[in-house]
Amino acid sequence: MIDSLQETFGFVTELQKECLSFISPSKAGYHVWSPPCTPTCPNINNCPYDLILSFKIEKNNFLVALPKKRSKNLKITPASIIKFLQIVLETSFASEQKTNNISLLEQTLQFLAKQSNIEFYLFNNKGQIILSQNSSFVQLSPSDIWEKLGDANDSEGFIKTQWGNFYYHLFVKNDKPIGLIIWKIKSFQKNVNFCPSSKDYSFAIIGKNYHFTEIKKLIRQIAATEHTILLQGESGTGKELFARYIHHLSPRKDDPFIAINCAAIPENLLESELFGYEDGSFTGARRGGKPGKFELANGGTIFLDEIGDMPLPLQAKLLRVLEDRQVERIGATISRPVDIRVIAATNKNLKELIDAKLFREDLFFRLSVFPVYIPALRERRDDILLLLDFYLKNICLEQDKPFKIFSPETIEILQNYSWPGNIRELKNVVTYAVSLCKDDIITPQYLPKYLQNGVSFNKYQFTNVKSEHSFIEDEQLKNQLEILLAKYGKSTQSKKLIAQELGISLATLYRWLKKYRIR
Structure with missing residues (x-):
């Protein structure tokens, strides 16, 4: 009956023949509170719905209902x-x-x-x-x-x-x-x-570049499968956004999406975060134990970011999860079945790590059933203006400011820049400019200094922001840190967000701030 209808997106949308028989689906029907859809409805005096809409298109009957008692998220x-x-x-x-x-x-x-x-x-x-x-x-x-x-x-x-x-x-x-x-x-x-x-994540995955649109088409095709996906690309290209988009398009979209950055968690804690632990398995363990990310993602998708930084011992445990769909908590004597889809991402060359004995070859092949390379922004320059316009409008709204435009000189600078930090850096630059600009037109004076000076990263191979031995020059890294501090602030919590965005530990961030004398 009508009470068994499934709530989706705030509406009751599942077709129920029993209910449709009461509200005459052979013709369009509309009901708000009273009168009831039909005098024969058994809920005539106690209808649990604000609205019931029924209609017939060609050979299909449709029902949309809105329950009076809606949960907060509906x-x-x-x-x-x-x-x-x-x-x-x-x-x-x-x-x-x-x-x-x-x-x-x-x-x-x-x-x-x-x-x-x-x-x-x-x-x-x-x-x-x-x-x-x-x-x-x-x-x-x-x-x-x-x-x-x-x-x-x-x-x-x-x-x-x-x-x-x-x-x-x-x-x-x-x-x-x-x-x-x-x-x-x-x-x-x-x-x-x-x-x-x-969350329709196609909202922020925008681009007209031919290769980029082909990738989006591929994503839409493979999202419906249950196979593992390996997203490869430089830092800041939007790998997590793509992972969420895949989950959103998949049959698991109404189940959990759990993301974990394998590089951001110390090795001694990563195992317990992923696999969980039993009561009393180690000093300081929570009473009653704790489920790991794999268990929390049961029925849905787990996203393993920076998979290239996962320690070798944990790679072996991950391989078992992929092969057996079983998870064993730390200190446990039994395994627990899990129903998950795994999406992994890395900005490293995993084949080089395999040659260096830092990554398991069997795990690589398990993960890369569907390998997807996300191009760097410099490889899709025809999208730079589109992205600048997109983030400019969004950030103006976020900061409750009137819409602004870039001057021709500013556009020329931004188009000629090579964007080693990719979309993440572009968004930070736009945030910086909107925050400082009091006028309707953003001129070059409101850009970070390294852009005003015409600095280019073209001669550098920007592959890994988190490495302290990156090819980025000191002055350029210092400017990037100043942009992020202007965006997030200088509190401890703000610095945690900055470290997370850069893919580094908080301790590394403090070392960088001290090195460049940024207060």
């Missing part, structure tokens, strides 16, 4: 509305021929808008407004919207119009746009549950 958000509309648009629910369904859709969205306090507008694939909550807004030309969006790869982002600043989500099917929803930024900023379609 409130109506832009994410839940987007999920609902994706189903609707993909089934041509909003086509011009479905006049009854359009009316029904409009009623539903009006209800959702009222309940969620989100002001949004829905367009079809011709740029025509299907739903508008502001009569003056309908004067917006379709070309004003579609020309601002760029290509369909950028499924989400920000646009600035004479009516204000808006956030958009572009619905795509078979690489073609099928609809668009936008809502005012001031509305979703107040909504603590807002997460950009999210």
